[in-house]
Amino acid sequence: MSISGTSTTPGVSAQTVGAPIAKRTPARLRLLPRRWATRRAVWIGAGILGLIVVLCLLVPVISPYASDEIAGQPLEAPSPGHLFGTDAVGRDVFVRTFAGGRIDLLAAAIAISFAMIVGTLVGTLAGSSRRRLIDTVLMRIVDAVMAFPFIILLLALIAVIGVDRRLGPLPAGLPATLMAFVMVQWAGYARLARGQALSLRDRDYVVAAGILGLSRARIIVRHIAPSVARITGAFAVGDAVLVIVVLASLPFLGAGVQPPTPEWGSIMYDGRGFLRQAWWITVMPGVVLAFTGLGLSLVADALLGNRRVEA
């Protein structure tokens, strides 16, 4: 989904949009080193991600301070006692950053999973349906949803759902945000899954399964859907960058996770007023956020890149 503006490699966006961008080189000679470089990128990306996940899990547990506890003087600069300094109230930014990371990562995982499931189902249905009408109608809806600037449709949906809608133990603001994310993002997966399902429909093993007399439902569920899910799964890793980045942007737009729950975006938004005196409140969570995006992008690029080499 090229609307993301992040992480998708140009080649992939060209495929999804169907526009001619660059033809693939028959680069036999470059295959080996490129694969090696790809594998190295995966490890670097996975390492960065793993480190951040571990920190998010451990820091709030082993730190002497709670994330909403006043741990020192307001606006203390970073020091061994407070690695990322303290914020305007005196809360420890290091603890708040990694406690916030839990919310961001969890939200991304939830939103992506639901969007992927819905999108893969709809796309597989459209791609393997015999009726042109179903396919056409579904895909026109997908095109329409994807034509909207992502955040504009997202904000409109959040407004309609209501920021203050509660759902279980989720912090205020998150339920509406997650619902809106799923309602916008399924479209990208649907388009991808449809293309994949279409190309699988005439493969020998699918045709063979039909000749063997298996029901259409069984063929779709057992033979087409798993292959489709592999592709949408790889895409999902890159899509997670978009969710995390947009989720962190939402406090600047008066939406997203509501205070006092720490979240990367809301910490940075709070720090915005103190850029002059205390840059660390904004910059430190931002750097962690950027590294998370970097890790995810490296892994996603490698997964999608591998697919193209195989295909």
Next chain:
Amino acid sequence: MRLRAWQRRLAVQAAQALLAALAVSIVAFLVVRIAPGDPTAGVLGQQGTDTAVAALRAQLHLDQPLTEQFREYFTGLLGGDLGQSVLERGTSVSSIISRSLSTTLPIVLSAMGLAVLVGVPLGLWAALTRHRAVDVFLRSWAVMLLATPTFFVGLVLILVLSIQARMLPAGGWSGTWPENLRYIVLPAVALSSHLTAMIIRTVRQAAVDVAQDQFVEAAVARGLPRRVVNVRHILPNSVLPVVTLLGISLGALFTGAVIVEAVFGLPGVGTELVKAVAGRDYPVIQGIAVISALIVVFGNFLAEAAYVLVDPRARRA
């Protein structure tokens, strides 16, 4: 009359764009109505009496059947009438949008220009340099840029260039040109960061591919100097994909513009949208959604049309 191949192709693309515009209008119409929750509840809050709710529903035409509502909405849209704002009484939605677009469009367009001016040379450089370090550095830089959120780029620019170096204002908008030039620099740079990275990667890949084509080999064999080969043969072919990229990035640029406007406090479409979301001003939300999507659809069509017109191969196919 028989149309030529490229004319037929343009006609098909125009028809597809019109269809997309129709679909977009329908989705924007449904978003406000199908999602859970009653629009009037948010506007009137707790103290909304039955008569006040009924009056507001009548004003928003929510008391009519859905088909009637759509007919009214669609004929209004065709005539440029998007209804009245609920928050700013007596102001039409279209005047709010045209007012705010005069801030957003310059930012989006200058970000595009900036990204092309910076991204194309850097992408070519990465592809054609003999120093591997330059290529690796530029590619890593592009990946880093893509991973960094736009609002963070904006905040860092404010921190470095306006708070510490005091070179440019940290935000604001003067409303008149050329005074705005001072205010537009940082937002445009922040907004262009993702697109620049995308262009670097696209141009680099295209140039690497083109450099292996036979016509380049032939040019080298004819004894043309490297510089001429690069500028006359490789450059035009590697810039072509950028045309398509600009088209499909338009939506992402609008998304970025909403965020950049919030960070720099600019009176653009994004700011109006945030205001409308906070006040549940549904006509404005719907209007901004449909107009921005229509701009994206139109931009995509322009990019595809430009591709057909610029690339002789696409014209023949």
